Amino acid sequence: MASLTGRQAEELHKSIIAYLEAHKLPDAAAALRTETQLGDDVLDAATTKKYETLLEKKWTSVVRLQKKIMDLESRNSALQSELDSLTPDSLSKRNKDPASWLPKAPPRYTLESHRGAINCIAFHPVFSSVATGSDDYTIKIWDWEVGELERTVKAHTRAVLDVDFGGPRGNILMASCSSDLTIKIWDPLGDYKNIRTLAGHDHSVSAVRFIPSTGNLLVSASRDHTLRIWDVNTGFCLQTLQGHTAWVRDVAPTYDGRYLVSTGDDMTARLWDISSSPRAESKATMIGHEHYNECCAVAPPTAYPHLAVLAGLKRPPPASSAAEFMATGSRDKTIKLWDARGICLRTLVGHDNWIRAIVFHPGGKYLLSVSDDKTLRCWDLSQEGKCVRVLPAHEQFISCLRWAPGIPKGPSIEESAALGTPTNGESNGTGTPNGKSAAAAAAAAADTQIRCLIATGSIDMTLKIFAN
Numbered sequence: 001m002a003s004l005t006g007r008q009a010e011e012l013h014k015s016i017i018a019y020l021e022a023h024k025l026p027d028a029a030a031a032l033r034t035e036t037q038l039g040d041d042v043l044d045a046a047t048t049k050k051y052e053t054l055l056e057k058k059w060t061s062v063v064r065l066q067k068k069i070m071d072l073e074s075r076n077s078a079l080q081s082e083l084d085s086l087t088p089d090s091l092s093k094r095n096k097d098p099a100s101w102l103p104k105a106p107p108r109y110t111l112e113s114h115r116g117a118i119n120c121i122a123f124h125p126v127f128s129s130v131a132t133g134s135d136d137y138t139i140k141i142w143d144w145e146v147g148e149l150e151r152t153v154k155a156h157t158r159a160v161l162d163v164d165f166g167g168p169r170g171n172i173l174m175a176s177c178s179s180d181l182t183i184k185i186w187d188p189l190g191d192y193k194n195i196r197t198l199a200g201h202d203h204s205v206s207a208v209r210f211i212p213s214t215g216n217l218l219v220s221a222s223r224d225h226t227l228r229i230w231d232v233n234t235g236f237c238l239q240t241l242q243g244h245t246a247w248v249r250d251v252a253p254t255y256d257g258r259y260l261v262s263t264g265d266d267m268t269a270r271l272w273d274i275s276s277s278p279r280a281e282s283k284a285t286m287i288g289h290e291h292y293n294e295c296c297a298v299a300p301p302t303a304y305p306h307l308a309v310l311a312g313l314k315r316p317p318p319a320s321s322a323a324e325f326m327a328t329g330s331r332d333k334t335i336k337l338w339d340a341r342g343i344c345l346r347t348l349v350g351h352d353n354w355i356r357a358i359v360f361h362p363g364g365k366y367l368l369s370v371s372d373d374k375t376l377r378c379w380d381l382s383q384e385g386k387c388v389r390v391l392p393a394h395e396q397f398i399s400c401l402r403w404a405p406g407i408p409k410g411p412s413i414e415e416s417a418a419l420g421t422p423t424n425g426e427s428n429g430t431g432t433p434n435g436k437s438a439a440a441a442a443a444a445a446a447d448t449q450i451r452c453l454i455a456t457g458s459i460d461m462t463l464k465i466f467a468n
Contacts, residue, residue, distance in 0.1 A: 010036075014043055015058070018051035075106045098450035099302075099363030102389055103466035104380050109147035111463040113140055118457030119403040122163040124172065124188065130404075130455055131174060132463050133160030139176055141192065144404075144431035144453065144465050153192045156180045158204075166210025166218075167232055175218055175232075183220055185232060198230050200237045206264075207250045211274075213257035219274075221248040227262055229274065243270055243282050250295045254322035259283075261326045263293040269328045271340060283323075284342035291331035295357050299325035302364025306381035310337065310345040327367060330353035335369055337385065348379050350387045357401040362450045370398035370456055394458035401456050406448030 002014065013036045020029035043051075116135030123130050128145040139153040139160055145455075150391060156178035163423070165188075167173035173195075174186040183198040203223035211217040211229070217238075218230045227241035227248060246265035253260050259296035259368045263269040269286040299307055301319035308316035329335050335348040335355060360367055366388075367379045374396060378389035423436055452468035 008354065010038075010133055014047070014051045015037060015055040017043060018048045019055045019219035019408065021048060022052045022282035025187070027356070045258055057342075071106065071110065076107075098452050098468070099361075099365065101363075101450070101452040101468055102361075103376065103391060103454055105391055105393075107393075107464040108467045109144070109463075109465040111142055111147060111149065111465070112461060113149050113152070114461045114463075116159070116461065117399060117459035118461060118463060119160060119399055120162040120456050121400050121455045121463070122165050122174070123402060123404040123453070123455070124174075125405045127173060127188075129188070130402075130463070130465070131163045132164070132457055133163045133176055133178075134461075135159040136243075137178075139163060139174075139186075141190075144455070144464065147465065151192065153186065155184060155194075156182065157445060161205065161208045163211075164209050166212070168215050173210075173232065175208045177208040177220055179204040181205060183208055183218070183230070184354065185235075188332060195230070196235045198235050198237070200228060201226070201381050203247075206248065209251055209253055211253045211257045211260075212255050217257070219260055221262055221264070222250040223247040227251060227260065227272070229280070239274075239280055241274075241280050241282075243272075243285075244268070247292075249293065252296050252298045253327070254298050255300065256322040259298075261296045261298055261323075263296040263328050265292040267291065267293055267330070269293060269296055269326065269338065271323060271326070271342070284340060286326075286328065286336070286338045286342045286344070288336055288344045289328065289330040289332050289334070291354075293328050293330045294355060295329040297327050297358045297360055297367075298323065299327065300358050300362060300364055302362065303381060304364070306365060307337065307339075310381075310384065311339050311343075327358055327360070329358045329369055331355070333371075335379070337365070337367075337381075346385045348385045348387070350377055350390075351375070351380075353397075356397070356399050359401055359403050359454075362403065362406055362448075368400045368401065368403075368454070372397040374398060374458075376401070376456060392466060393456050394460050394462065396458050398456055398458045402454065404453035404455075406449045406450055408448050 017029050017032050050308045114134040115134055118132050118134050120133040127237045128143055130142050131139055133139050137156050139155045141150045142148050155176055157181035160178050162175055163176045165172055165174050174188055177183045181201050181403040185196040185398050186192045187195050201222040201224050205220050205222045207221040209219050211219055216232050218232050220228050223330040224243050228237050230237055244264055244266050248262050248264040251260055251438050253261045258275040260272040267289045270282055271284040272280050273283050274280040304316035323340050326338050331354040333351050337345040351371040355369055355371045358369045365382050370376050374394050376391040376393040377387050380386050454466050456464045
């Protein structure tokens with residue numbers, strides 16, 4: 001049994017005496033003073049006050065460390081088991097193909113600090129930061145590399161429902177939206193100072209996304225049945241998109257910023273052309289779900305070869321065409337894959353409860369989903385949407401899922417800004433994206449390295465980071 005040094009033993013005795021006196025156990029404290037010969041000349045009132053909470057702090061630190069040790073042992077065991085099952089050939093290929101990487105248990109980190117359900121996640125495109133919004137009205141910024149909380153942003157007066165990073169070139173901003181009917185813009189480089197509040201929706205704002213290839217546009221979805229497009233620089237609402245007949249719960253822009261997909265409680269999904277002037281147009285309506293729709297996602301061009309087969313096409317559409325395929329997740333426990341005409345290509349069945357969030361794998365081969373059944377599922381699009389992995393990710397309902405943005409192979413955002421070259425294309429000045437930049441946007445989207453990093457959030461108030 002390890003023994004303490006004389007100094008360590010004295011520190012422990014002082015802590016115990018201070019603890020006993022603070023908890024009104026004077027006889028026990030006096031007896032220990034006598035036994036250890038720590039009189040008032042050594043441990044006076046001021047010193048005792050200093051040691052009052054030390055014992056409790058050390059105790060809670062030990063408990064936290066024990067939990068971390070257990071998590072690390074569990075992760076080590078899983079990795080050892082995986083290592084034992086690998087052949088020399090598969091071992092040499094392991095981790096070399098990000099396009100086929102899928103999350104595995106256990107997560108790299110399980111992060112706790114929120115006091116309410118986590119509703120949303122967003123990764124900073126440059127820094128190792130990830131933001132989460134919660135029912136506790138706050139946004140928390142975490143460092144996903146080291147698994148630590150960086151700061152808490154006191155954000156809204158009601159639940160934070162969505163967060164996103166984006167904005168003008170060379171100046172990444174964060175947007176959040178809430179049940180308090182507002183959207184707020186924050187400056188990450190300015191200690192997350194709130195620089196603008198956008199007001200205009202008549203009910204809870206469920207989703208917010210920066211529109212790529214525009215630099216200054218933001219789209220929001222609301223329970224007031226509308227979508228709104230905002231100018232981040234001025235805070236003005238440029239357009240209100242009407243068409244849904246109930247709560248619009250989610251919206252996803254295409255990588256070139258020309259189209260939006262939205263979905264909600266009217267059980268439909270809608271494809272909008274926001275590059276048309278002077279007003280956005282509804283191009284297709286997807287009908288087929290039997291309950292409220294919770295989420296939607298736009299397929300990246302890397303998924304076109306697999307989805308083209310499901311659509312019966314002889315060859316996949318060109319990568320410069322950004323709104324060819326999409327997916328929706330619903331409370332009817334299914335995921336549906338659609339083409340741009342609004343035709344359902346496949347219905348993915350497997351979840352046992354409401355589907356809360358979906359995301360296409362950047363490599364294009366998979367679709368990932370999370371659900372109130374507490375699982376994360378991976379669907380192989382090259383096998384007609386077969387479920388190839390079920391990961392019990394949380395102890396309670398899983399509310400959100402986000403894949404980290406890819407790493408640009410060309411100049412960094414900061415370098416592009418310094419050179420005066422656009423990283424996200426340009427706006428044509430009318431509040432709509434410039435359609436001529438579609439090919440450039442496709443090339444930029446393709447010229448990124450996949451980051452093997454995803455995060456999930458739950459009503460169990462934990463954020464889990466899965467990484468390679």
